[in-house]
Amino acid sequence: MREVPQRLAVGEARWPEDRALVERLFRDYVAWAGGDLGNENIEREAARLPGRYARPHGCVLIAHAGPDPVGVAAYRRRRTGVCELRRLFVRPVFRGLHIAEVLLDGLLESAVEAGYRAMAIEVGDRMTIARELYQRAGFAPDRRRAPTRPGLIALRRSLVASTPAARSSEVVEG
Template identity: 35%
Template sequence: MGEQPRSSMPLIRDAHTPVDIDQIRELLLEYQAAIDVDLCFQDFAGELASLPGEYSPPAGRLLLAIDADSVLGCVALRPLQGSDCEMKRLYVRPAARGRGLGRLLTETLLHEARQVGYSRVVLDTLPSMTEARALYRAVGFTEIPPYCRNPIPGVSYLALPLRVR
């Protein structure tokens, strides 16, 4: 497979217009198909219907990665209890992978979490998400005990402190 020509540096921005939300919804449906897991235990259908929902500012974020006119990926942030937040739905379209876009989305989201004032970001990830798991560890996430219910076997729970304690 030949290398894809690179265009300009992808732009990471808030998803806030109705068109943006439709693009996020499309990406999240691709995400669900890619992981091939029934997310009904997370009320995924309700999440899609109510976007931006829990990901709304000021406490949440819904970010899009765009290159020229192409939507490449997304990531979301939602508040939890106290000063914790949860990173959700990191997804990069297959044609855009291998360019560091997952890392750029993650680092942008972590910056946003710091700006909001969160002290820790948590997430859960499936055993099949090997690239994502490697990325999370590379940016400093470490294993923690489960913080939410997830019935899928082998799920890892990770956290990253955002402030020096």
């Protein structure tokens, strides 16, 4: 079993310096997910980085444990006032250390600062641990939006008058 460094650092991706690292972490996520992301094209997304993840409408966070890049998470604008959580991934050897929670909290804070009113995500119906994380973070089923393909669940979380410490599952229009 690998010993985890005591220090976890989470920071925003710097472009173009972190482009190759973000691409590698996104590809690790796709491989972990079984390579099936439906109609998503990881090749096109990787070629366009930062693309829709660039400020002011998007954000990519990278987690490092010591010198090792161990996780990534991103959001991008879905439509006015609503961003979409994407690619939350922690390398398997580093799971169980609350790195995903730290990344998610950072994205929620960033999205609030960027003026978003809600954050949405589609999660695989078999991703029990991920769904539990999102539920603890205040995400609830988005009954107004159908998932883009079978096997996914649409979730949404209000960001209105909230911070990661003050979570709400209120659904906002938008």
